[in-house]
Amino acid sequence: MFIYNPEKFASLYASELGQQIWTFLTLPENVARLETASELSKPAVEGIEEQLLEAFREDVLADRVKQMIGHMVRQILEQRGWVLDQGDVKVQSVPFMKAARYRRPDWFTFHAFRNTSDPRDIAITDRRQNAPLPVGVRWTYYATFASPIKAAVAFGVRDLGQLRQQVHANGYQRVRVERMLRRA
Numbered sequence: 001m002f003i004y005n006p007e008k009f010a011s012l013y014a015s016e017l018g019q020q021i022w023t024f025l026t027l028p029e030n031v032a033r034l035e036t037a038s039e040l041s042k043p044a045v046e047g048i049e050e051q052l053l054e055a056f057r058e059d060v061l062a063d064r065v066k067q068m069i070g071h072m073v074r075q076i077l078e079q080r081g082w083v084l085d086q087g088d089v090k091v092q093s094v095p096f097m098k099a100a101r102y103r104r105p106d107w108f109t110f111h112a113f114r115n116t117s118d119p120r121d122i123a124i125t126d127r128r129q130n131a132p133l134p135v136g137v138r139w140t141y142y143a144t145f146a147s148p149i150k151a152a153v154a155f156g157v158r159d160l161g162q163l164r165q166q167v168h169a170n171g172y173q174r175v176r177v178e179r180m181l182r183r184a
Contacts, residue, residue, distance in 0.1 A: 132171030
């Protein structure tokens, strides 16, 4: 059971629309969608935008309603053990333009760089600026990740603890990302 403290959204939350949105957001399948988007290092609301539009149509387009939804989502995820990672992340969708991204408190943020002459050669470090990358190679920034799912799927890293130790000891960890599918 989730508890919502509406604070500055008290009057909107007390309305029929506010109550319906809270009920919608706390449905188990929608909480799972919020968490799945967060696991993928995406803003949480990206996981429910289609369902929100289907259920509430233009009622969710008002700025104050979107702000309340974000406020509600934050409290739901915090009660599930998530913490705010970054606010005002650009979202390419309707109804949201910016939203918050959440992470697990034990996650550590990594930055991946690609070798410009061999895009399968990746160097992973803990810094984006002034990263201590291998010399003799030109590197370009590729991605930021913190979730174990992204680490495993995108970079073949199964043990984030071991990766963190290697990065701490050497400044970076080099991995080779092979093709997942081959031509027929």
